Amino acid sequence: MTENKALRIALTKGRLEKDTVGLFEKMGFDVTELHEKGRRLILSVPGQNMEVVLAKAADVITYVELGACDIGVVGKDTILEHGGKYAEIADLGFGRCRFALAGKKGTDFYGGVGVKTVATKYPAVTRRFFESKRMDVDIVKIEGSVELAPLLKIADGIVDIVETGTTLRENGLEVIEDVVPISARLIVNPVSMKLKKERIEELAEKMKAAL
Amino acid sequence: MKRYDLMTPEGTRDLIFDECAALRGISEKLRRIYTSHGYSEVITPGLEFFDVFNNKSRHYPQEVLYKLTDGKGRLMVMRPDSTMPIARIVGTRLRTSPMPLKLFYDQTIYRANPKESGRDDEFFQSGIEIIGGDVMRSDMEALSIAAEVMQSLEADDHRFEIGDSGIFPMLAAKLGLGDAELDELREYVQLKTYPALDEMLSRMENKQYAGYIGRLARMFGGREVLEEAEKTMPDEVMPLIRSVKSVYDTMSELGMGGSVSVDLGIAGKSGDYYTGIVFNGYVAGYGMPVLKGGRYDRLIADFGVDTPATGFAVNENAAAEALLKRSGGMLLPAPDVMIWSDDESVARSIVHCRRLIAEGLTAEYSDLADIGAAREFAKTKGCKRLDIVTASGITTETIK
Numbered sequence: 242m243t244e245n246k247a248l249r250i251a252l253t254k255g256r257l258e259k260d261t262v263g264l265f266e267k268m269g270f271d272v273t274e275l276h277e278k279g280r281r282l283i284l285s286v287p288g289q290n291m292e293v294v295l296a297k298a299a300d301v302i303t304y305v306e307l308g309a310c311d312i313g314v315v316g317k318d319t320i321l322e323h324g325g326k327y328a329e330i331a332d333l334g335f336g337r338c339r340f341a342l343a344g345k346k347g348t349d350f351y352g353g354v355g356v357k358t359v360a361t362k363y364p365a366v367t368r369r370f371f372e373s374k375r376m377d378v379d380i381v382k383i384e385g386s387v388e389l390a391p392l393l394k395i396a397d398g399i400v401d402i403v404e405t406g407t408t409l410r411e412n413g414l415e416v417i418e419d420v421v422p423i424s425a426r427l428i429v430n431p432v433s434m435k436l437k438k439e440r441i442e443e444l445a446e447k448m449k450a451a452l
Numbered sequence: 453m454k455r456y457d458l459m460t461p462e463g464t465r466d467l468i469f470d471e472c473a474a475l476r477g478i479s480e481k482l483r484r485i486y487t488s489h490g491y492s493e494v495i496t497p498g499l500e501f502f503d504v505f506n507n508k509s510r511h512y513p514q515e516v517l518y519k520l521t522d523g524k525g526r527l528m529v530m531r532p533d534s535t536m537p538i539a540r541i542v543g544t545r546l547r548t549s550p551m552p553l554k555l556f557y558d559q560t561i562y563r564a565n566p567k568e569s570g571r572d573d574e575f576f577q578s579g580i581e582i583i584g585g586d587v588m589r590s591d592m593e594a595l596s597i598a599a600e601v602m603q604s605l606e607a608d609d610h611r612f613e614i615g616d617s618g619i620f621p622m623l624a625a626k627l628g629l630g631d632a633e634l635d636e637l638r639e640y641v642q643l644k645t646y647p648a649l650d651e652m653l654s655r656m657e658n659k660q661y662a663g664y665i666g667r668l669a670r671m672f673g674g675r676e677v678l679e680e681a682e683k684t685m686p687d688e689v690m691p692l693i694r695s696v697k698s699v700y701d702t703m704s705e706l707g708m709g710g711s712v713s714v715d716l717g718i719a720g721k722s723g724d725y726y727t728g729i730v731f732n733g734y735v736a737g738y739g740m741p742v743l744k745g746g747r748y749d750r751l752i753a754d755f756g757v758d759t760p761a762t763g764f765a766v767n768e769n770a771a772a773e774a775l776l777k778r779s780g781g782m783l784l785p786a787p788d789v790m791i792w793s794d795d796e797s798v799a800r801s802i803v804h805c806r807r808l809i810a811e812g813l814t815a816e817y818s819d820l821a822d823i824g825a826a827r828e829f830a831k832t833k834g835c836k837r838l839d840i841v842t843a844s845g846i847t848t849e850t851i852k
Contacts, residue, residue, distance in 0.1 A: 307570055308739020324566070326740075328644035426647065432734045432741070434644065435611055435713060438673060 247285075248440055251294045251301040251310040253319070257425050258295060260335040261314045267451040299323055302428070311433035312441060317423040318402055322363045328434050331427040331445050334452050340366055340420035343409050344398035345391050350417050360390030361400040370400065370420050388412045463565055463573025469784055474772040475576060479558055481604050482578050482766060486556040489597055491580055494555050496537035498562075502527040504540055507754040510725035518562045518573075530562035535725070535748070535763060538581050543755025551584030551759065558768075571740075572769055579745070579765035583752065587760055588695075591729045591747060592702055594762045598731060598743055599708050601764075605742070605771050607735035608778060612711050613672075614699055615718035616692045617726040617746060623668060623689065626661040641669040641719040661686075672715035675700060681716055692728075699729060725751040731764070738774040742767055786834035787816035790851075792826040793841035801841035808839075827851065 252258040262275045271287045278284055284293045294310055298319040304310040306325045313327075316336050320329065340363070344350045350357065358379040361367045371378045383390055388408055390396035400420060409415060427445055434441060460466060467475060483493075502519065505512050518530035531537065534557045546553060558578035565571040580597060582590040595614070602610045620641055624634060640649035649669055656662035664685060671677050678697045685693060696714060703712050718730050726746040733743030745764020752759050789808055793801035801817065808815040816835070818826040823840065830838050830851050838849045 303570070306739065308737070325569075326643065328646075329648070330644060330646050332647040429644075430739050431643075432739050435613060435672070435715070435734055436609065436736060 247290050247292045248312065248437065248444070249292045249294060249310045251296050251304045251313040251315075253298045253301050253313075253315050253425075254295050257298075257314055257316060257336050260425065261333075264333070264335075264448055264451050268447050302327070305428050305430050308430045308432055311430055311437060312444070313428045314425055315428060317421075317426055318363065318366070320426060320428070321369075321421065322365045324365065326431060328429040328431060329426050330429055330434075330441075331449055333425040333427055333448065336425040337423065338402050338404040339422045340370075340400060341403040341416045342370070342398055342400050342418045342420055343388075343391075343403070343414045343416050346413050346415045348397075350398050357397040358395065359398050359400055360387050360396035362387055363400060366420065367400040388414060461573070462567060463571065465572070470776065471772065473784075474776050475768055478605070478768050478771045478775065479576065479578060482601060482768070483556070483558060485597065485600055485604060486578075486580055489554070489593075491554045491556040494538060494541060494557055495559060496531065496534060496541070496557070498531050498560065499528050500531055500537055502529050505529060505532060505536055507536075509748070509750040509754055510536060511723045513723070516563050516565075518564055531559070532561060532563050534559060534561065534577060534579065534765065535581060536751070539752045539755050539761075542583055542752050542759070542761075543757045547757050552590065553583040554580065555583070556580045575767055575769040577765050578768055579763055581761060581763035583761040584759040585762075587728070587747070587749075588698075590760075590762050591695075591699060594745060594764060595699060595703065595729075595731060596706060598733060598745055598764045599703065599706070599711075601743060601766055602711070602733045602735070605735055605775065606778075607737070607774055609736035610711055611713055611734045612703075612708065612731065613713050613715050613718075613734070614696055614703075614729065614731045615672075615715045616696050616728060617718055617720045617724070617730045618728055619668065619685075619689050619692050619716055620665070620719035622692070623661055623664050623686070627656050627658055627665075635722040637665070638719045638722060641665065641717050642721065644669055644717065646670075669717040671717055672713065674713060675704075677714045677716065695729065729762070733766075735771070735774045737777050738770050740767075740770065742770045742774065785814070786836075788813040788835075789815045789837045789839055790818055790826065790830040790833075790835045791815055791839045791841060792818040792820070792823055794823075794843070795821075796843055797841045801839075804839065804841055804846060 252261050262272050266272050270289055274284045275293060282295050286293060294304065296304060298315050301313040301315040302319060302323045302325055305313040305327050318340065356377055356379055358381060359367055360381045360383045362383060364380050364382050367380050381390065381396055387399045387401045390399055391414060392412060398417060402423065403409065403416060406416060429441055512532055517532055520528050522528050538555060542553065560574055561577045562574050565573055582594055599612055602612055620638065624637060629637065637652060640652065650666060653662040653666050667684060671681055678693060678700060681693045700712060700714060720726050725748040727749045728747030730746030732741040735742050743764055743766045747762040749760040752761055791801050791805050805815045805817050820826045820829060827838060836851055838851055840847045840849065
């Protein structure tokens with residue numbers, strides 16, 4: 242029966258992975274394999290009947306949505322951009338930052354009647370934000386440093402993840418408006434939520450208690 | 453230049469050999485269940501007018517429909533659902549038929565999923581509709597047949613889940629929300645997006661009902677959920693909770709208790725047609741419900757006949773996929789006999805082929821001219837017997 246099958250959890254590689262492994266350690270899990278992972282992408286947590294999969298943020302969502310993983314730890318930024326059907330059962334509190342609209346210091350982003358151009362790595366988040374303001378904007382998708390776009394004059398503003406604002410300041414930009422706060426979330430496949438309810442709820446409770 | 457001549461559109465696929473066998477096998481099994489309970493089949497057009505799928509009690513977001521226009525410029529859609537066309541039939545050609553009507557269907561469905569989501573845009577769906585019956589009795593019948601369907605899928609583990617889509621709107625009405633906010637809240641409850649749900653509820657003035665909704669979203673599990681709901685939920689939703697409970701108990705009586713759970717937080721999607729008892733079926737190894745159903749008492753009224761109805765639909769591709777995943781693929785049976793003839797004995801070999809088939813064997817006529825190639829081909833296919841037809845008669849070889 243599936244009840245006894247290992248619970249498979251996908252972690253977003255990098256900082257969220259480190260924070261989650263730290264949390265597991267606090268919960269008393271044996272995380273040796275998670276520390277000494279080498280190049281392996283599927284790792285086990287001895288004694289917990291649990292498997293850990295390491296993946297890029299958007300892939301964590303894909304694996305959970307398709308049921309390849311039961312649970313995932315992923316940033317709210319990716320959730321907002323990617324959408325999809327899964328339960329989001331807890332705010333893990335770490336990985337805290339925010340989406341913000343920023344522009345060149347001292348310019349009036351909302352001024353004038355022309356259609357504004359906004360550069361971003363997150364077109365869906367940006368579109369929704371301006372839709373809620375009933376504003377038509379042109380969105381330019383940028384893959385690397387979005388801060389360049391206003392400096393190179395291809396955009397009036399940017400929507401990006403802001404932590405401390407240092408990068409913005411150093412490039413003569415400033416936050417115009419906060420869009421939405423971000424932090425790490427625990428997401429669950431809807432079928433796993435039903436078939437493995439007790440184990441998932443127990444893990445979520447333990448994680449929240451250890452925060 | 454042709455760029456797309458070697459591929460199928462995203463969300464569609466060719467089904468080959470064992471994939472077909474698994475799909476057809478499930479389809480046949482389900483059809484047998486439906487017909488054995490007295491259901492009659494209907495087939496509706498693959499193309500319908502957009503208007504059929506856009507009415508008061510149910511509408512589809514534009515982006516999930518495959519659309520085209522007919523010769524008069526009218527908007528058409530590829531069938532995204534079978535229940536609404538069936539409601540149209542009930543409202544028109546079957547309007548004077550004796551009720552209750554028990555109908556079943558087994559046909560393809562088209563839905564435009566977000567790109568690269570890994571979901572099927574085209575899939576086979578079969579299901580039943582019970583139209584115009586007593587509410588309690590038809591709910592029980594639909595549920596028991598759905599449970600029979602879930603059992604027939606032979607999954608490692610399956611779960612059947614029941615709820616009532618009327619509970620959420622009844623409680624949410626007390627919060628005085630606008631349409632957009634109500635949709636947002638509904639989505640949080642339906643998907644169990646707890647952090648956003650709790651944040652939104654904390655802003656509500658009616659703390660009492662915000663509290664009820666927060667709890668409702670978390671009310672899923674076994675029978676204890678119903679007992680908890682009876683103690684903590686307000687009076688106006690009690691009749692609904694009691695009806696879920698009576699359904700749950702009846703299913704337990706039928707010996708299905710172990711695989712049935714309750715989710716009172718089923719809030720549905722904006723634009724759903726469900727109005728009462730709703731249910732989902734899950735199988736281990738497939739990340740989405742394989743079966744979905746429920747009561748839709750207002751839909752048929754949109755087509756001119758005000759009558760209650762319930763039913764369910766099974767995603768046959770999903771069920772077939774889960775079956776293949778579990779069994780690791782099915783082997784295709786080789787023919788019992790391969791038949792080869794020389795140039796002069798073609799007619800006689802065809803007669804021989806027919807005779808063997810009449811005896812109940814599977815016999816494959818070899819289209820190869822060379823006996824050596826035919827022998828080799830039979831071996832590759834795993835066929836154990838080769839019959840060679842020549843002017844001097846028929847000889848049988850055993851292939852090793």
